[in-house]
């Protein structure tokens with residue numbers, strides 16, 4: 001679903017049907033931002049971007065958030081200030097260098113106040129051919145109407161995880177969190193006992209499916225924070241304290257997140273738990 005949306009936007013660009021501004025309505029601002037950065041890479045990567053491309057100059061600059069033609073605006077405190085939009089206009093008064101268009105992303109578009117939205121409107125009313133705008137919001141009702149009406153709206157809804165990174169080490173989750181970290185370290189660093197870790201480090205501690213599910217949900221959160229860290233976005237990866245993961249590249253991280261989600265899907269479908277775990281460990285390492 002999300003992949004289809006991304007592909008659609010990339011195709012619209014290549015067919016020269018891209019609008020000047022899009023408003024992404026989402027339930028997860030951070031994930032939406034990462035997906036929009038992926039869209040931008042897919043559009044501009046000279047290597048015909050594939051998931052492994054973190055090598056070309058454009059993809060690297062986007063990863064480091066140093067691409068001069070890409071500006072990401074986040075709320076300064078509770079609002080996006082007029083000065084931030086004026087600064088953006090100034091930056092975009094010159095032609096883009098590395099990419100064909102200048103691109104801006106407004107994170108939390110609902111935080112544009114009357115003054116900054118007014119300044120923004122000039123951009124949207126006199127669309128120049130070489131500027132593309134992406135607005136992201138998780139509160140579409142609070143986005144000023146004049147902005148909303150000038151954007152094409154795209155929905156990006158993600159499966160909600162019941163757990164959140166802020167709560168993974170609280171009293172209720174602490175044991176699962178510790179088990180998740182130990183288990184991960186065993187299967188990714190020690191490796192020597194392979195699928196035996198499923199018994200020694202998981203099933204001997206938790207026998208209920210719900211507990212295993214929680215351990216894996218925590219693992220998903222850990223990799224998601226790692227992905228944000230890799231994109232220099234606000235993250236709490238340092239809190240997790242799993243240094244051996246830091247060298248994984250983004251492609252590998254996304255691959256792991258997919259494996260974990262696949263495991264969780266299968267877990268819900270009543271498949272045999274031991275078999276699922278064995279397959280998971282083999283695919284993970």
Ligand SMILES: [Zn+2]
Pocket residue numbers: 045046047049053054055056057058059060
């Ligand atoms: Zn590239």
